[in-house]
Structures are given as C-alpha cells and as structure tokens.
Amino acid sequence: MAEARIVRDPKILCGKPVIAGTRISVELVLEKLGNGDTVADLLSDYPHLTEQDIRAAMLYASQALRFDVIHPLPSIKV
Numbered sequence: 001m002a003e004a005r006i007v008r009d010p011k012i013l014c015g016k017p018v019i020a021g022t023r024i025s026v027e028l029v030l031e032k033l034g035n036g037d038t039v040a041d042l043l044s045d046y047p048h049l050t051e052q053d054i055r056a057a058m059l060y061a062s063q064a065l066r067f068d069v070i071h072p073l074p075s076i077k078v
Contacts, residue, residue, distance in 0.1 A: 005056035017060055019053045022046075029057040 007020045017026040024046060032042060039054055 005053055006060045017057075017064075019049060019057065022048065024049065026057040026060050029054055030061055033058075 005020050006017050006026060008015050008017050012018055013023060013025055018024055019026075019029070029042065032045075033039075033054075037045075039051055042054055043049060043051065
C-alpha cells in the first residue's frame with residue numbers, strides 16, 4: 001500500500017490536513033495556487049515538495065468538497 005501524501009494529526013497544525021512529513025497545509029497550497037502562484041513557484045519556494053504532493057493536496061480538497069452539503073436557513077425578519 002502506498003504511503004498517504006496527505007495526513008492529519010492533532011499535534012500538527014491543530015489537525016489540519018498537511019503534506020506528509022511537513023507542516024505545509026493543504027490550505028496553504030490551495031491559497032497560493034488561488035493567488036496565482038504556479039506549481040513551479042511552489043516547488044521553488046518549498047524545495048522539499050514534489051509535484052505529486054501538490055496534486056495530492058488538490059485532490060484531497062476536491063474530495064473533501066464532494067460531499068459538502070449546504071442547508072439554507074429560512075429568512076428571519078427582525
């Protein structure tokens with residue numbers, strides 16, 4: 001079985017999902033990509049990351065959102 005690239009541990013960043021063996025969160029990777037950084041930028045800024053780590057972070061986030069359900073609340077008049 002392949003070792004997981006994304007892990008959660010309550011002792012690391014309060015349990016946020018991180019790249020295994022680092023304190024680099026999935027959130028940070030997505031934020032940087034969303035702000036215009038490229039995969040090459042991330043690899044340059046964090047040389048211990050691999051392209052597979054970055055792809056794993058994006059896949060993790062997409063899977064986490066897959067079953068996200070929004071339950072709208074009724075309007076309340078004050």
